[in-house]
Amino acid sequence: MRKRWLIGNWKMHGNLAANKALVDGIRERLPVLSESIDMVLCPALPYVSQMAGLVADTGIMLGAQNASDHLKGAYTGETSPMMLKELGCGFVIIGHSERRSYQGETDGLMGRKALAAIDSGLIPVICVGETAEERDSGRTHEVLGRQLDAAFGYIRTAHDEIIVAYEPRWAIGTGIAATPEIVQAEHAFLRARIAQRDADFAQRLTLLYGGSLKASNAESVFSMPDVDGGLIGSAALNADEFVAIYKALDNVVNKSAKDSAKKGQA
Numbered sequence: 168m169r170k171r172w173l174i175g176n177w178k179m180h181g182n183l184a185a186n187k188a189l190v191d192g193i194r195e196r197l198p199v200l201s202e203s204i205d206m207v208l209c210p211a212l213p214y215v216s217q218m219a220g221l222v223a224d225t226g227i228m229l230g231a232q233n234a235s236d237h238l239k240g241a242y243t244g245e246t247s248p249m250m251l252k253e254l255g256c257g258f259v260i261i262g263h264s265e266r267r268s269y270q271g272e273t274d275g276l277m278g279r280k281a282l283a284a285i286d287s288g289l290i291p292v293i294c295v296g297e298t299a300e301e302r303d304s305g306r307t308h309e310v311l312g313r314q315l316d317a318a319f320g321y322i323r324t325a326h327d328e329i330i331v332a333y334e335p336r337w338a339i340g341t342g343i344a345a346t347p348e349i350v351q352a353e354h355a356f357l358r359a360r361i362a363q364r365d366a367d368f369a370q371r372l373t374l375l376y377g378g379s380l381k382a383s384n385a386e387s388v389f390s391m392p393d394v395d396g397g398l399i400g401s402a403a404l405n406a407d408e409f410v411a412i413y414k415a416l417d418n419v420v421n422k423s424a425k426d427s428a429k430k431g432q433a
């Protein structure tokens with residue numbers, strides 16, 4: 168069975184006191200993490216060092232929200248993935264729709280960033296997703312396929328540690344999550360697309376859903392067979408919600424373990 172993941176994208180929120188309160192809040196509600204579910208928190212860049220201290224020895228892992236496609240050099244204002252690794256990050260979100268929209272990031276840049284992240288020892292969380300207009304005009308698969316191919320054109324599937332997040336742009340920050348059926352259909356499409364390159368890898372690939380997930384809709388989405396967890400934005404800023412989403416994922420994992428055990432006995 169694939170491992171499950173819950174990743175919190177804190178976006179451009181937080182400060183020293185609020186970050187500590189949020190990590191403390193998560194730990195109070197969830198003193199012990201499930202062995203089957205990894206938790207990653209992605210704070211704003213200036214707080215990565217503070218967060219490395221806060222999550223030390225907790226089992227919670229650290230990610231960044233962006234990194235350069237270069238490892239070093241004259242790139243004023245950029246952050247090397249090697250620097251993030253040195254500060255304690257294990258992950259980096261690549262190609263988030265907000266960076267595509269506001270920073271004009273392209274598919275090619277996303278691929279180069281993913282490669283630089285892997286070369287630095289980080290696991291890239293590669294975001295793909297269609298706009299409402301692309302979905303309405305029947306171009307969802309064309310867009311998802313193009314974005315995925317662009318990223319995997321730079322990286323090789325032989326790298327086991329790659330996470331892909333399906334984040335429909337119309338669902339991010341809007342309060343309108345994709346239905347479980349839509350999520351499953353698009354995850355199955357993404358897995359099949361990767362299978363054309365490497366069938367074994369496609370079965371191992373972690374596929375997360377992101378877009379207005381909250382405690383009330385998480386379990387139905389996590390119950391879908393091709394969903395391996397979630398990338399959570401606004402709800403990750405609230406310890407109650409975030410932990411409730413984690414527990415929803417834990418319920419799904421436990422149910423599926425029970426179902427497999429029953430099948431084994433039958």
Ligand code: PEP
Nearest residue numbers: 339340377378379400401
């Ligand atoms: C995100 O920013 O990756 C995200 C999923 O945001 P939200 O959960 O707020 O829609």
